Amino acid sequence: MSSVQEVATRPIRNPKSEIRNEKSVSLKNVTKAFGVGDAKTFALRDVTLDLPYGELVLLVGQSGCGKTTLISIVAGLLDPTAGEVEVLGQNLTKMGGSRKVRFRGDNIGFIFQQYNLIPSLNAVENACVPLLIAGWNRKKALEKAGHLLEKVGLGNRMKSYANQLSGGQQQRVAIARALVHEPKLLVCDEPTAALDAASGRTVMGLIREVAVQPDRAVIVVTHDSRVYDFGDRIVSMNDGGIEKIETDRAQFQH
Amino acid sequence: MNWVALRMLTGDKAKYIGIVFGVSFAALLMAQQSAIFCGLMRNTTSQIQDLEGADIWVMDKSVQFVDDIKPMSENRLLRVRGVEGVAWAVKLYKSVGRAKLADGTFQQVILLGLDYDNKDSQGRVVGQPRPERIIAGNWDDLEQPDAVFLDEFGWRYLFGDTPYEPGRSLEINNKRANIVGMVKCKPTFQTFPILYTKYSQAIQYNPPEPKTLSFILVKAQDGVPHEQVCDNIAKQTGMKAQTNDQFFWTTIQYYMERTGIPINFGITVFLGFVVGCAIAGQTFYLFTLENLKQFGSLKAMGVSNSRIIGMVMLQALVVGLIGYGLGVGGAAGFGLFFETFVKSTPPAFYFGWQILVISAVAVAVIITLSAAMSLKKVLFLEAGVVFR
Numbered sequence: 215m216s217s218v219q220e221v222a223t224r225p226i227r228n229p230k231s232e233i234r235n236e237k238s239v240s241l242k243n244v245t246k247a248f249g250v251g252d253a254k255t256f257a258l259r260d261v262t263l264d265l266p267y268g269e270l271v272l273l274v275g276q277s278g279c280g281k282t283t284l285i286s287i288v289a290g291l292l293d294p295t296a297g298e299v300e301v302l303g304q305n306l307t308k309m310g311g312s313r314k315v316r317f318r319g320d321n322i323g324f325i326f327q328q329y330n331l332i333p334s335l336n337a338v339e340n341a342c343v344p345l346l347i348a349g350w351n352r353k354k355a356l357e358k359a360g361h362l363l364e365k366v367g368l369g370n371r372m373k374s375y376a377n378q379l380s381g382g383q384q385q386r387v388a389i390a391r392a393l394v395h396e397p398k399l400l401v402c403d404e405p406t407a408a409l410d411a412a413s414g415r416t417v418m419g420l421i422r423e424v425a426v427q428p429d430r431a432v433i434v435v436t437h438d439s440r441v442y443d444f445g446d447r448i449v450s451m452n453d454g455g456i457e458k459i460e461t462d463r464a465q466f467q468h
Numbered sequence: 469m470n471w472v473a474l475r476m477l478t479g480d481k482a483k484y485i486g487i488v489f490g491v492s493f494a495a496l497l498m499a500q501q502s503a504i505f506c507g508l509m510r511n512t513t514s515q516i517q518d519l520e521g522a523d524i525w526v527m528d529k530s531v532q533f534v535d536d537i538k539p540m541s542e543n544r545l546l547r548v549r550g551v552e553g554v555a556w557a558v559k560l561y562k563s564v565g566r567a568k569l570a571d572g573t574f575q576q577v578i579l580l581g582l583d584y585d586n587k588d589s590q591g592r593v594v595g596q597p598r599p600e601r602i603i604a605g606n607w608d609d610l611e612q613p614d615a616v617f618l619d620e621f622g623w624r625y626l627f628g629d630t631p632y633e634p635g636r637s638l639e640i641n642n643k644r645a646n647i648v649g650m651v652k653c654k655p656t657f658q659t660f661p662i663l664y665t666k667y668s669q670a671i672q673y674n675p676p677e678p679k680t681l682s683f684i685l686v687k688a689q690d691g692v693p694h695e696q697v698c699d700n701i702a703k704q705t706g707m708k709a710q711t712n713d714q715f716f717w718t719t720i721q722y723y724m725e726r727t728g729i730p731i732n733f734g735i736t737v738f739l740g741f742v743v744g745c746a747i748a749g750q751t752f753y754l755f756t757l758e759n760l761k762q763f764g765s766l767k768a769m770g771v772s773n774s775r776i777i778g779m780v781m782l783q784a785l786v787v788g789l790i791g792y793g794l795g796v797g798g799a800a801g802f803g804l805f806f807e808t809f810v811k812s813t814p815p816a817f818y819f820g821w822q823i824l825v826i827s828a829v830a831v832a833v834i835i836t837l838s839a840a841m842s843l844k845k846v847l848f849l850e851a852g853v854v855f856r
């Protein structure tokens with residue numbers, strides 16, 4: 215047992231600052247292969263990549279170059295065939311299955327191309343789901359989700375169901391849902407691909423404005439060169455590898 | 469998350485109703501058909517249940533069920549009375565007679581002849597219906613010449629909707645039978661009217677035969693186990709002796725083995741089960757397939773597989789309980805409806821707790837199978853699917 219004195223002199227351990235590291239994501243020689251034998255394809259080849267906190271990173275590249283595979287590995291949804299994956303200071307390669315589920319729930323927000331809202335829940339109910347997963351009581355969760363919906367400009371559509379909302383609005387609900395539990399990492403796969411140009415820009419603008427924070431990393435996979443100007447850093451992929459990384463925002467303008 | 473699971477389930481009204489319908493349909497069909505089957509089987513033993521007062525039925529050793537009459541000579545009664553453990557023994561006449569109605573048509577009737585040579589100290593005879601079963605008339609009138617008591621369903625069978633009125637009579641093999649009262653009887657399998665009369669009179673209604681004794685009804689001495697008395701009787705007389713309960717099951721067993729009734733009802737019950745499985749399972753599966761993306765997203769967002777199992781099982785449990793309630797309730801309602809409103813035929817509907825349990829088990833199997841099919845899909849869901 216520690217004495218009261220010892221406890222008092224120990225630094226206060228904030229679980230959020232504990233996983234804080236200079237790098238939010240660090241991949242070392244990550245390879246991912248699907249299938250076996252002749253059917254074996256390499257989705258990722260020896261990828262080494264470090265990403266910081268506080269930036270909006272765009273992951274771009276041709277179809278099939280491995281973008282989704284990469285963020286799936288970063289988000290703990292897929293295991294790499296080889297290599298080391300460190301996310302938010304935690305080594306995912308060594309993490310057991312159930313811990314990984316907890317890790318995702320606690321630390322990662324997801325935004326999907328097809329929004330993936332639950333059709334029988336209204337906007338605010340959908341937005342509060344990550345808090346329910348974390349064990350919050352429903353009333354508090356709904357309250358917090360309500361604030362997030364206001365932030366994404368849907369304060370007046372709280373009770374609307376997915377089929378009563380436009381694609382852009384649904385994606386805004388998804389943004390609220392992805393951020394409601396204050397994750398340290400937000401991964402988005404083609405969030406604007408199903409949207410028209412204007413809605414796409416609104417959604418990207420919101421992600422930039424609401425999601426990007428000094429202690430959060432945001433990775434957005436996109437095909438959509440029209441939204442490149444929202445990125446702080448563009449990681450280009452080609453055939454399972456990293457082709458180049460640009461950080462000069464001036465060059466992003468198309 | 470349970471709340472989310474329930475909202476997902478009830479959100480899609482059409483599917484939700486479809487699943488509940490499948491389960492209720494299965495439960496209804498299974499419970500209702502089983503109840504009719506049990507009712508029919510019980511009806512084969514109605515006289516064993518109705519002829520109260522004795523403990524043991526004694527009969528020719530080749531008798532297989534209560535309607536299987538092998539007449540014995542009356543001196544058998546004395547031999548049974550001599551057996552150790554027998555307190556008393558009386559005779560019972562049971563046969564099928566041919567009654568001629570006023571309009572000249574014929575109808576088979578069941579004749580029950582009670583032993584009026586052996587009344588107890590209160591003047592009652594063995595097999596005499598308890599007072600609450602006497603609906604009309606005075607039981608003592610049975611001692612008048614040619615008097616018979618007719619059962620309630622029999623009255624309707626013979627005289628239609630005419631309410632009971634004294635003074636009606638029948639002709640059985642050209643002998644008069646004056647109906648002096650009406651008695652409530654358990655519904656019978658063959659649905660023939662039942663006539664209660666004195667033994668001595670009952671034997672007059674059929675052509676003279678050397679042997680007239682159908683059954684001997686025995687009371688065991690206090691404290692002697694009935695099975696042991698049956699044993700003693702069988703050993704000492706070579707006749708078949710069974711307790712009321714044994715004879716009840718012997719009779720049912722006969723009908724189970726010798727008729728197509730169990731198979732036919734079994735097929736219907738099985739079909740109910742299969743169709744229920746198919747409708748509920750299929751719809752549940754489709755429901756899960758449609759929600760696969762949502763389930764996948766939930767998994768990505770940190771819902772564990774065991775939590776997913778819990779959610780799907782909860783959904784299954786809810787539709788199972790509602791479907792079971794509606795189905796079994798519907799079956800009970802059906803039984804009640806027939807008993808209350810359909811007076812022309814005796815009811816064959818026995819809704820025992822066993823039926824509730826069996827239907828519950830079957831419904832549990834249906835929803836577990838449905839849930840398992842769906843779960844297989846959800847649990848082995850590739851994580852990457854959420855990004856497609």
Ligand SMILES: Nc1ncnc2c1ncn2[C@@H]1O[C@H](COP(=O)(O)OP(=O)(O)OP(=O)(O)O)[C@@H](O)[C@H]1O
Nearest residue numbers: 248249255256257276277278279280281282283284
């Ligand atoms: N589950 C899988 N099984 C087999 N091969 C797969 C699987 N997932 C991805 N691949 C392959 O890996 C490669 C990379 O796929 P990935 O989905 O990461 O590409 P992407 O860059 O996201 O493409 P897009 O822009 O079209 O979404 C492709 O060749 C794909 O066919």
Ligand SMILES: [Mg+2]
Nearest residue numbers: 281282283403
């Ligand atoms: Mg992709």
